[in-house]
Amino acid sequence: MSVSTAAAAPSVCAPLPVLGRDVTVPLVTGGEVAYAALDYAASAPALQRVWDDVAAYAPYYGSVHRGAGYLSQLSTDLFENARRTVAGFLDCRDADQVVFTRSTTDSLNLLAAALPAGCRVFVFETEHHASLLPWRNADVTYLDAPRTPRQAVETLERALADRDPYGPALVCVTGASNVTGELWPVRELAAAAHAHGARIVLDAAQLAPHHPVSVRDLDVDWVAFSGHKLYAPFGSGVLAGRADWLREAEPYLAGGGASRKVTRRADGGVDVEWHDSAARHEAGSPNVIGAYAIASACKALTEAGFEDLVARERYLIGKVRDGLAEVPEVRVLSLFGDDAPRVGVLSFVVEGWNSSHFAAALSAEYGIGVRDGLFCAHPLVRTLLGSDPQTQGECGAPEAAPGEKSLNAIRVSFGAGTPDEHVERFLTAVKELVRDGARWNYRTEDGRCVPDTSAAAA
Secondary structure (H helix, E strand, C coil), rough: CCCCCCCCCCCCCCCCECCCCCCEECCCCCCCCEECCCEEECCCCCCCHHHHHHHHHHHHHCCCCCCHHHHHHHHHHHHHHHHHHHHHHCCCCCCCCEECCCHHHHHHHHHHHCCCCEEEEECCCCCCCCHHHHCCEEEEEECCCCCHHCCCHHHHHHHCCCCCCCCCCCEEEECCCCCCCCEEHHHHHHHHHHHHHCCCEEECCCHHHCCCCCCCHHHHCCCEEEHHHHHHHCCCCCEEEECHHHCCCCCCCCCCCCEEEECCCCCCEEEECCCCCCCCCCCCCHHHHHHHHHHHHHHHHHHHHHHHHHHHHHHHHHHHHHHCCCCCCCEEECCCCCCCCEEEEEEEEEEECCHHHHHHHHHHHHHHCCCCCCCHHHHHHHHHHHCCCCCCCCCCCCCCCCCCCCEEEEEECCCCCCHHHHHHHHHHHHHHHHHHHCCCCEECCCEEEEEEEEEECC
């Protein structure tokens, strides 16, 4: 007897309006269909509310901080109010700084550049490359993938207890996996880090769009996330948290805005006094529209009510899991097991299918956008697929023709703007492709599987 994992359909909280919801795309088999965007984990569509806010501000665009004109003053207020809005959204501590960056990757590279001398970094192999790779100038300990949340905490505790000599240390951990969607025990990992005198940074790129993130409650030292996953346009991100390491570090970029005072010395050199505020790491003219867009998204998600958003997403997760469970050829990837709580991100493989071929057929024949590959988390995906995590591979699809085995997976992801119809069409498409095969011929081009427009499948 099977037990459904789907929650009852929520009676409130319709999908939030997003850009692109009415876009139609051509099908290789003929005709057009409304595009089903199920690649939120890569980039979520911008909320209509965010786009409208940005459009309303655009005529008043001006340079910030150093302009005497009205538009410059207005833009400065907008930029600094956006900083306060983000701090409130993250429930930051009073002394925390909010630094605007380009992305999660940029945020974590900024923090990596601010590490004190001799700092050791601890990171699980399960991380996205954005949080796996920035620590090139530090002494890094890579931890094996845990198979339970408890094992994750125990693994970290052992590693921290073994560090010698004792000194500054940083733990970097995701809040929700970009591959499996599984939630990590952030609060427990933070407690373990602090018990051993280490600090912790939370990669919230996949967590913040789906769940409330409280710096205070989780007791993390920093949090990083990207605007383009939080229903804002590309090109903006946030690093928020403790000020001391950031204040003591050399500016991430040297230039105007980061400097408080610059003077020439008698010997011809230059002396610089840097800001000790967030501006220290925001040299150059900042992305005011990007910061404002993130703040608008924070407000929109807060006003919509995270409790309702989480409930609706849990319903969609159950619907997807139940639908995939009906297809014996489908294997959903998981670290912590089927019952582990997760956000709207699931990766899977299909027996007898090259993952790139399957994703291409979903797009070309059904108008469904998913992602295939290693999801910029190569060691994790290879571990989940039972291969050597040290095996090299590209971030996209490997060189494998349709029908050949490929060492990658398919990822479906969704969120606050996903209508039920997109999920239902995806499940129907999966079942039809597995049962009947593709209706079109495909070929490999530049490492990707694409429809062969010279002839349809027999």
